Amino acid sequence: MKYSFKQVKESFNVKADIASFSFCFFLRPLSFYVTAFMLIFNLRPNQASIISLFLGVISMAFFCVGQHGFFILGVLFYFLYVIFDCVDGNIARVTDSATYYGKFLDGAIGALIESVLPFFVAAGFYFAGHGLSFLFIGIGVSISMQFALMVINRIAFLNRWIKLEEDDKRDSSVLNPLKSSRFPIKKVGNVLRDVKNVSLFVAAIIGMNTVLLTGFLASILIWALVLIVTTTSDAARYLNVHRRSRWDTRRI
Numbered sequence: 001m002k003y004s005f006k007q008v009k010e011s012f013n014v015k016a017d018i019a020s021f022s023f024c025f026f027l028r029p030l031s032f033y034v035t036a037f038m039l040i041f042n043l044r045p046n047q048a049s050i051i052s053l054f055l056g057v058i059s060m061a062f063f064c065v066g067q068h069g070f071f072i073l074g075v076l077f078y079f080l081y082v083i084f085d086c087v088d089g090n091i092a093r094v095t096d097s098a099t100y101y102g103k104f105l106d107g108a109i110g111a112l113i114e115s116v117l118p119f120f121v122a123a124g125f126y127f128a129g130h131g132l133s134f135l136f137i138g139i140g141v142s143i144s145m146q147f148a149l150m151v152i153n154r155i156a157f158l159n160r161w162i163k164l165e166e167d168d169k170r171d172s173s174v175l176n177p178l179k180s181s182r183f184p185i186k187k188v189g190n191v192l193r194d195v196k197n198v199s200l201f202v203a204a205i206i207g208m209n210t211v212l213l214t215g216f217l218a219s220i221l222i223w224a225l226v227l228i229v230t231t232t233s234d235a236a237r238y239l240n241v242h243r244r245s246r247w248d249t250r251r252i
């Protein structure tokens with residue numbers, strides 16, 4: 001089925017848009033044109049999300065080079081990432097194919113790119129010949145953003161827990177995003193946690209060395225990768241449920 005620019009634009013509830021000025025009057029309107037073009041090739045919402053991820057990663061790489069020409073490319077690819085971040089939702093609305101997994105994927109990509117953006121911009125500023133101060137500030141801002149995202153998700157989790165207890169629902173499995181039974185995630189997590197703790201304990205006695213630091217960092221990195229792979233795999237199975245967006249004009 002072919003979709004026109006008018007259909008794409010009308011599928012979005014402009015009156016409900018509370019985004020920033022640059023978003024409402026520049027980036028989102030551009031996304032309508034890009035969406036109409038991409039629909040010619042039958043692009044799916046999740047495919048648009050993956051494209052936005054690649055554009056975001058490329059922009060981060062350009063930002064950290066430390067040369068003005070690459071910085072311009074970084075800005076260009078960053079705004080392309082933002083536009084495609086809108087495109088996936090536009091496609092989902094106009095084709096009535098929105099799912100909770102799509103919402104999860106879109107949010108996860110946005111959280112990743114936006115949380116590391118300050119670090120990569122600051123790193124580029126450092127590599128351009130400036131001092132370390134802004135590099136550390138960039139690291140601090142990125143950590144602050146990641147912490148803020150964690151707090152938001154933690155509050156949502158606890159609100160869900162409260163709701164379950166109020167409704168006297170004893171099935172706590174819905175609170176656990178690590179539902180995969182194909183991988184002994186808890187056992188792996190315990191082993192990696194022991195490696196981390198032992199590395200710190202031994203380093204406190206004999207001093208930190210390359211082997212201990214490698215074990216410490218690797219245990220944390222592997223655990224993070226296990227969590228990412230497991231949760232995203234489970235999300236594809238458990239969240240692939242049809243949904244309607246609150247921005248959708250069809251609900252009005």
